[in-house]
Structures are given as C-alpha cells and as structure tokens.
Amino acid sequence: MLNNLPLLSLCWLWPLLAALLLVLIRETEWLKRWLLLAALIELLLTLLVVWQFNPADAGWQLQEQRLWISSLNIHYQLAVDGISVGFLPATALLTLMVVLAGWHAEPRLPRLHFGLLLALQAATVGVFIATDLVLFFVFWELTLPPIALLIGLWGQGSERLFAASLYTLTMLAGGVLLLFAIVLLAINHADLHQGALSFSLPDLLATPLTLARQHWLFGLLFLGFAVKAPLPPFHSWLPVVAMQGPTQLTAVLLGLKLGLYGLIRFAIPLAPQAAEQHSDALAVLGVVTLVYAALLALRQTNLRSLLAYASISHVGLVLLALAAFNQQAMQGAVMQLLNFALIAASLMLLAGMLYQRFGSNDLLHLGGLAKPLPRMATLFFALVFAGLGIPGSSGFVAELLMLLGIAQDFPVLAAVVLFSALLAAAYWLNYLQQAFWGPLKQPALAATGDLLPNEAALLSIALLLILLGGLLPQLLLTTQAPAIAAWLQLIKL
C-alpha cells in the first residue's frame, strides 16, 4: 500500500491542506494544537520518505510525473535523490522547532500567522522535491509571499515594512534571472530536438549545451541563487531581515539555505564546464565572503545581526568547498547545509527566547545571564561550540570534510579557512563572555524565568541530533555518497 502512495505530493500538499483547515478552528489554543499536530504529521511523512529511500541508489527515487501544461510540455514532476532527501526531514523538523518555540507567544492574527508558516513549509518542501524547472520556479517564487508577509506583519523592528519590501524586491530581481535561465535551457532543448521544449531536469541534464551558452546560463543561475544564498555583494538584505523580522522566520531563513541548494542542484550540474572553468573565481568569492563576513561579525553587538553575518561567512565556506569539486568537500558542504538547519536555526530561536525575556539581543543590555539563566546558558554554549566545529558535533565533521576537500585543490586557501575559524571563535566567545559572564547588568530582569521545559526540549532535540551527527557521521554520509559521486561524475565528464 505504501508503495502506491504519492508520498512526495503528500509532503507538500499536507501543510497546505492543514493551513486551509485552520479556517475551521475558532480558539487560539486549538489553533496552536492543530499547528503542532500538522507539523508532527509532516515530520512523519518526511521520515517515511527517508525510510522508503534506498541509499545505495544514486539516481532519482520516488518519482511522480504527470503532464501539467501540454502545449509547453511542462510536467508536474517530483523526485528525490541522496542530495535532496535529507532536506525534507530538516525542513519538517525546523518547522516543528519554530512552532514549539512560539508556543507561549500570542501573535496577532494567529490564524493568518500559522497559515503562512505552513504555506512557507509547503513551498520550501516543494523547492527540494521539484524536478521540473517550471514547477521548481513556481515553488521558489511561492516562498516569497509568506516570508514577506511574515516580516511585514509580525516583524520585531520598527522598520519591518522596509525590510519586507527590501526582501521582496531583491528576491524578485533574483527570480527574473532564474526565469531567463530556465527559458534559455528550454530553447536550447528545442534547438536540438526539433522544436520540442522540455523543462524536466533529467532531460535537460542529458542535453548538451555549447560552452558559450553554458557561460550565460551559469551566470544567470549563479546570480539568481547568489541573491538568495546570500553572497556578497547581494547579502545586505539578510542582516536587515534578521534585525527587523520575527525570529521564528529568520530561523527558517538561516536554517534552510535554498540559494546554495539551488547552486548544487541546478547551476553547477546544468553548466558543468562553465562551473569548472570558473572554479577559481568561485573559490575566491567564497574566501572573500568567508573573511569579510567574519570581520563584520566581529563588530556586531546584536546577537541577531551577528548570527546573520556568521551565517553569511559560513555560506562563503560552503561555496569554497563547492568550488573544490571533490567528494570530500561536497559531502562536507551538503552536511554543512543540513547543519545550518540545526545549529544556526537553533541559535536564532534562542535569540528569540532571549528577546522575549529581556526585550533586547544587544550587548548593551545583556550581561551576567549565566547565573539567573543556567539552562539557557548551557544550551547556548553548547550550540555555539557546535557552530565553531568542536569535535563531537556534526559541525566538526562537516568542517573537517570541507577542509580536507579544500586542501586538495587550494592548500593555501585552507590556511585562510582556519584563520576565519579563529575569527569565528573571537566573535562568538566575545559575545558569550559579555552576555552571559561577568556581573549581572540588570538585576531587575534576573527574575525572568529560565527556559521553559518545551523550549529546553526542542533545543535538546537539536543538540542530540548534532551529537549523533558528530559521533556517527557515517549514518548520514553513506546516504549521500552515491548521489554525490554521481553528481561529481556529471561535472568531470
């Protein structure tokens, strides 16, 4: 019975359905419970996908295909492979954590708020499973309205409307580039197949592309995804959104790096020779991002903007690893993308919990919190050290693999990576020291309670998974290995 179930369709349809059903519920308490139930069921569905997934197979699995728009030969086509399958439970788990973190908050317009969260989840899952480029583009653009509305309506800062419009305009600009790239691909396919258009990723991967066209295509796709990733100089929306937006949403934005996923899934495999030729430029951009954002993070006093810059710095590291084009670096990069969902997102949620209690994430107002809030301090330290790549955490495995991969192709840049690790220790430990240690700055606020059981529980789940990834990394790495090997084969051809 399970084999006949359109599992992947369910994965993105269920959150939408659950969002629509919210209309039927009147009381806020029950809305929350329904939201939690929906998130749990989604997690189960994605875990079912992982269970059905055969890790030894490098190809597309659990495929679903139906003709959607026949005149343009656009299909409703879903599938997962070893690279994308991990992102489904990551998305579901992150949403569940976001829901739990907001359990005690009473948002305005709760029905709309919860509905948008679920809609965002549906669109994000869609991005990870769509293998028809038009369908992918639709999901990609559908992530925009929920995010913009969530920032604009529930943002924390006074400039939330500005942040929302900045985000919208930036993403629309990036989207246009992607659309051009998709049209270019379809036209190329038509040229070679007697005018037959195709938007299916497996088809397009098999279609040869002249080098000149590859350069155009890679440029368009790279720029389109760089805006979302974000890579400098298009990154300045992220700190603004992190400061102005609601922490629950920014946790999702920091946790799921759709832009980098797009680079791995579409930009590099579709224009392999162009990517290979530009690998030095990519590596340099990666290194510049890594160091530049780390230096900026050094000057931040607000936890949320610090997290934004730290995350940009890590994006640079992943880009550098991608540019190395070898198995170790790629496995590390994909693992690091999954780590974001656990580490960066958890830290952002913690920032939200801190904000709920003190009304600030700024060092100006925080100090000596370890004494009144021991549980929060412990979890915060653990997560920060996981982010710094201390052994035993999945961060260590990902960074070690990336370092090993980078050292093969760019040994000098490996030294720069380690220098930026030094900077990372500096900005994180400095923040920790000033916020949690030293004398208590605002004794009046010390009475605010420590983490509540559900808050501590959700962060502990993340921490346990981080630990599992660090102690037994083979569990995850073997799932990805065949697909990544196939991915590399595609490029080296």
Add this chain to the structure above:
Amino acid sequence: MMAQLLVLIPLLPLLAAVLLALLQLAGRMNGDGAEKVTAAIAVSAMALSSLAASTVLIAGWLHPERLEVHHYGNWLAIGNWQIAFQLGGGLFNLSLAALFALLLLIVMRFSVNYMHREAGFHRLFALLSLLAAAMLLLVLSANAVFTFIGWEFAGLCSYSLIAYAYERPTAAHNATRVFITNRIGDGGFLLAIALAMVWLESSDWQVINQHASDLDKVDVTILALCLALAALVKSVQLPFTPWLLRAMEGPTPSSAVFYGGVMIHAGVFLLIQNQLLLQQAPLVMTLLTVSGALTALYSYWSGLSQTDIKTAQAFATSGQLGLMFISCGLGYWQLASWHLAAHAVVRCYLLLTAPSVMHNTAAQPVRPVALWLSRCRWGFLLSLQRGWLEETMDWIWVRPLSRIAKDMLSIEHKLVAPLLAAPAPLIRRIASIAEQEEQKIGARLHNDSDVFAQGSGLAGKLTQWAAAVSQRFEYQFILYGIGRDSIRFGRKLGHAANRIEQLLLQPRYITLFVLISLLIVLGS
C-alpha cells in the same frame, strides 16, 4: 583483552563526566549532600581508569613484542580515505597515559577536600573527568584526528575552568582570550591533518612518520611547521607564552592539573610523537630550539621579579618547557621525554602545595628582588612588564585586525548596503508622496465646487491618484533630481576616492596586500 582495557582508559572518565553533567543539568546535584556522590563517581572512575592504564603499561613492559595498535572501526570513510578509531602505540604513550591517569587521580582526590562547599563543586568534577578522558585519548590515540579531538576537548575544559568564577570580569575575559589564542595552534594542527590526508592519504601517526621521508623537502617542512605551531601554542613557547599567566585564573586543582601536570605538556608530547617527521625538517628543528631557548630566557628573566606564587610557578613551568623544546630541537628525544615525565610530577606537586605555602607565609613580607636586578633599571622594568610581550602582540595582530573589521563595517554600510537598498529610499519617497497626494486629493474630494479633480467610482479615484503620483514622481526625480544630484554625486565620488587612497596607504593595508600577494605566489 588488551584492546578492551585500552578503550576503558579514556572511556571511564568520559562516562563519569557525562553522568555528572546529566545529573547536574537535571538538578539532582545540589548542596553538600550530593558532594559525596559526585566525588565517588569521579574518583572511582578515575581510579579504575588509572588501574587499567597501569595494567596495560606493565603488560607492555613484560611483553614489548606484543605492543600493537588496536583498530576499533572506521569513524569516517569517504572514497579511499579512512579515519579509524585506533588506540595504542609505543611504551612512551602507555607510560604517559599511566602517569597522567595517576596525576589526575591524585588531583581529583585532593579536590574532594580542597573544594568542599565551594560553588561549582560538581561542575569542577565533571570538567576534570572530561579533561582526563581528553588527555588519555590524546596520548593513546594512534590517529591524528582522534589526538586532535582530545587536544580540542582539553582546550575546552581549560576554557571552562579558567572561567570557573565567571562573575568576575577578569576571569571571563581571560578565558576568552586563552581559548582564542589556543585556536591558532588548533588551526596548525588541523592544517597538518588535512595536508597529511592529501599528501599521504592517511592520518595515522605511524604512516605519517614512516612515509615522511617519501615527501618533497618543502612539503615535509610545511607539515612539520604546522605541527610545531600547534605544539608551540599549547606548550606556551614564545611568542604565545602570555596565555599561561591568564590561564592561572582557575582554582588551584585545575591549575595543577592543566598548567602543572598534564595538559601543558601536550605540545611536547606531540613533538616526541612525531620525531621521525620532525627529523626530516631541520629548519623546523632549529625553530624549535630557538623558540625554546628564548622562552627559557624570557621566563627566567620575567620570573625574577614575580611576587605572586602562581605567577612564579607559571614562569617556572614555561621555562622548563622551553628546555624541553631545546632538547627536542636538538634531537634528544629520550631526554625530553624523561624531562616531561619528571616535570609533570614535580610541577603538579608544587602547584598543589601552593595554597598551603601561601597560608603558612601569610604574615611574612615578600622577599625583595635581588640587589643586582634592582640596580639594573631597564632590566628590572623589562622583567616587571614581562617584556611587554602581550602588548606587542596586541599591537601587531589584534588592533590592526579590529581596525580592518571597523573599515569593513563602514564599507558595508556606505557601499554594499546601498547597492542592494538603492530602490529603498525611492520606495520610501514614493510611499510618502503617495500619502501626501492622497491627503491632497482627499481634501479636494470634499470640495464639491472643484469638479475637475473629481473622479467617479473606484476606477476614477484610482486613476486620479495614480496620475497625481506619477506627476509628482516625474517632477521630483526626472526633472529635478537627476540634474542637481548628479553634481553632488560626482563631488561625493571624488571625496570617496580620496578617502580610499588615504586608507590604502595605511600600514595595515600595505601589510595585507603583501600577505595576499604572498598567498597568491604560494598558491600558484
């Protein structure tokens, strides 16, 4: 049998640490009553571990031919690269494990009474147990990655114990600073692992050392240099010596075990472990000798004027470590290893007795510095100021870096952010104009006499509003804005160019350019 015993040595303290941490997080460990439980868990785990270590050592002595590396399985395997969990090694590793385990046991037993009723009693025992696990893994692991894991955890424990009294700002600041300094060495270690993986396709210590001679001369030197950097930082050689003084902030037992007996020797251990590799790189050996000699002199000179017992001990430690580095650099590995073991015992004892020395001599005045030193004014000052070493390092590294970070921030705000947010002021202005126009139109709409401005119905009003906004837009931006703004913009650009030129001529950027071009030359 041996394999199981060997794995128990680091595992037992690790289990104790995890158990203690969990009990404490669950809120079960509070107050005096729980102290006995905590102490019992930590001390008995450590005693068993120490027993296991001694057994393994004795077995190794009796049957040296049976000494081998035990393989427990792959931790990571990608392509043809494997990182395996392996324990074992020569008699040197086993003896150090037995010695360190014994010292740790003694310090733990000492802490049971010494730390009685101190805040953080339970935390101390959890961290000491974790340190024991880390150090024993460090000396027993036959794979560089696992040695690094022990290395890093030892650093983490040291960080947590320096910040033992975290309410005190100095303790907190020192902990942060020590950890960041140690990260330099960690970077060297990681780079060495990565390079060994790339060049030798293995991270086993045995393979690295045996195949070092196959490598290119330059490659061996780089590899040895990375490991030497790790050792220099961890064992407080110049120019990293000042972190030791900051680290003395922790409670006495932790100082004894970290900076007297056990952890501080990790660097020397790393050198002795890799003697075959280092011997291929005479340049690095010279560097070790020079650095060791300078450290010994520096520590002696600075130690002359110290009046505080812990600081004096710290300088004595770094001086002794300097002597060990000299022996290593000259190739007297045997001497260095005996020196290491002897110094560990003596320094641990001296630091443990430091509080009672202080207690017994509390009323006595401090002995003045030697007469010859007080006469030599600059020498005395140099000694008192500890050679201005930390200030110099700050001046060379920390300050320029933080200034560059500041410059980057202004670039971010003045150049990069406007690039993306260019339409933002436009949006804002349009929004405010729209508001104004709305008000204007709204005012007119109530005025019945003005028929011209009146639109009828929704569509009419929308058209009216749009017309007003676009008229205003045209007027403000196209006609008015561009003409005047372009002149101002040009002038601003000129100023910016001047500023950039000024900035680029500053020493930190010149240094940066030199560094970058060096990197490029090295890379190509």
